[in-house]
Amino acid sequence: MGIFDRTTKGHITPAIEVTLERGALAFFAQTIGETNPIYFDPAAAQAAGHSDIMAPATYAVVLGTLADQQAQRQGQPDLLTLINGDLTVLLHGSEAYEYHGAIFANDTVTVQTEILDFNDAKGGKLEIAHVATRITHPTRGLLVSATRAIIHQLG
C-alpha cells in the first residue's frame, strides 16, 4: 500500500508569484561554491550584459520551494502536503530542467506545479510521484520547465 494521495493526479497548483531577491540569490550561489561573479556580483553581471545577477542552473528548484512557502502563507497546502509525502521515507529520485530563458535577480516570475502521475517500482518497494513545475515571466514567457520524481521507500 502506498502513502501518496493518488487522487491528486492531474491537480495543478494555483499560480504563485515569486520575486527573486538579490541577496538570497547571491547566498545560494556562494553556498553551492559558485565562483563566477555573474551569479553574486551585480557589477560583474552588468558588465557581462545582464540586468542583474543570474540564477544558477538549479535555482528553479528553489523557486518551486519559495512558491510552496508562499502558498502556505496564503493558507494553501504545499506540494508535499497535497500529495501526502512522508519525509521519513522520502527520497529524491530525479530532477530535470529545460531552459528557455535566463532568470535574474529582481525578476518576478510565476510558478505553477502539476501533479503528473504516480507509479510503483521494484515490486511495490518504491512508489514514485511525478510532478512538473513551470516558471514563466510576464513578458519573456516560459523560462524553465522542471520535472521531478519523488520517491517513497516502502520496503
Place this chain on the structure above:
Amino acid sequence: MTITPQTAKVGDIIEPLEFGPISRKTLALYAGASGDHNPIHIDLDFARNAGFDDVFAHGMLSMAQLGRLVTNWAGQENIRALSTRFTAITPVGAVVKCSGTVTETLSQNGETLLRLKLAAHIDTDTQTLKGEALVATGE
C-alpha cells in the same frame, strides 16, 4: 588545448569539478539558501528516528555541482537542458567529484547541440548522480 563547446568532439571530457568535503555546516547553509528544510539533511535526531545513522546531503546540492560543471564550461546562456537521477545517498564528509563527457552532436530547433553525459562520484565505486545536459555550440 582547452576544449570548448565549439571545438568539442564526441568522446571529449570536459574540465572536471570537485566540491567538498561536505560538512554539516554546508548542509545547514544549503537548507537555508535553498529553502529545503527537510530535517533528514540537518537534524540528526530526525535522521536517526527515520532509520539512518546520520544526516545526508541534499541531492540538489550535488546537482548544483553538475550545473556548475556545465555552465563553467559552456556558459549559462548556452545550457538548454540539465537532468539527473539520484543513484546513491551522499554522506557527510563526502567529496563530490563531477565529470562530463560529450556523447553526441545533434540539431534541435535550428541549433547545434552537444549532449553531455554527467556523473557525480563520492569514491571510485559510488556514483551518486547520473545525469545529462544539452548545450548549444552557438553554431
